[in-house]
Amino acid sequence: MRKRIVDAWSQFENDVAAYQHVETPLPVVATVFESLPAVSVRLNGQLAVATNLPEFDVALRAFVKNIPANPSTDQEFADCESACKALKKAEDALTAAEDNAMAQVTDVETMRRLVGSLKTLARTTRLASEKVVTARKEAIRTEIVTGAKTKYASHVADLNKRNGVSYLGVQYPDFAGAIKGKRSVDSLREAVDTLLANAKIEANATADRILTNISLSEVKEFDFLFADLPVLCLKETDDFAAIVATRLAEHLAKEAARIEAATARIAEQERITAEAAARQEEQAKVTLIPTTSEPQNLSPKPAEFKADTTIVHSSISD
Secondary structure: OHHHHHHHHHHHHHHHHOOOOOOOOOOOOOOOOOOOOOOOOOOOOOOOOOOOHHHHHHHHHHHHHOOOOOOOOHHHHHHHHHHHHHHHHHHHHHHHHHHHHHHOOHHHHHHHHHHHHHHHHHHHHHHHHHHHHHHHHHHHHHHHHHHHHHHHHHHHHHHHHHHOOOOOOOOOOOHHHHOOOOOOHHHHHHHHHHHHHHHHHHHHHHHHHHHHHHOOHHHHHOHHHOOOHHHHOOOOHHHHHHHHHHHHHHHHHHHHHHHHHHHHHHHHHHHHHHHHHHHHHHHHHHHHOOOOOOOOOOOOOOOOOOOOHHHHHHHHHO
């Protein structure tokens, strides 16, 4: 817990050092637009319409009633097709009669056209503005998330540069999830900034752990034992040290066994060589003993006796 607090304060100090002041906007209140004038259309005077529409109504309804509702014979099909053609002519005639009557009243026709134009203008502008608002809101959300990702990736790159190895991967926090449900721009930025700060703290802790793990002397001396170091160094320091100790012990045991076996092979080779040399030497001695066809008399010869004549002569003269 204490380490997390220290790390948080350290990251806070870094953020303060890199802080760039931005004026806090006042609470947003929609601008009050001047209300449009009320729509008013009145007809002054009497407007008399001379028409035979009531009689046409009776005739049309009777005509429709006589059309086969469920044709099943050729005659009925022919009657239905003929009736459809007649009804189409009636539609066109009614439309033409209405347009002709309305055109005879100049002010009313002008009013109709102006109302249609104004309705089109209002609707077109409303739809375009709604699209702009929706698109711009989405663009701002994307900009905020993209900016946070860029800052996080840059922070990870700085940590890898400090460590001298690129073992710390860029695992982006869920910035999109952080802004879900947020409506105002300020709330979007606050949510993303908070998540970014926490992610930097976690990245700092992981980078420190990586640096501690790869700095072990055993790892540097026996680097060939740790081909999976980029993944292994992410483990907690105690777990990493235990794995290093286990692998080193296994390696030293294998090395000792190898040396012992090699020493035994050398000793055995030396023994074999020595025995071969001894046999060769013995064989050489046997070869040097002389051999003849006749047996030799090895008994000692009798010693030769020489008389001391000088002493004898001296005795006689006396």
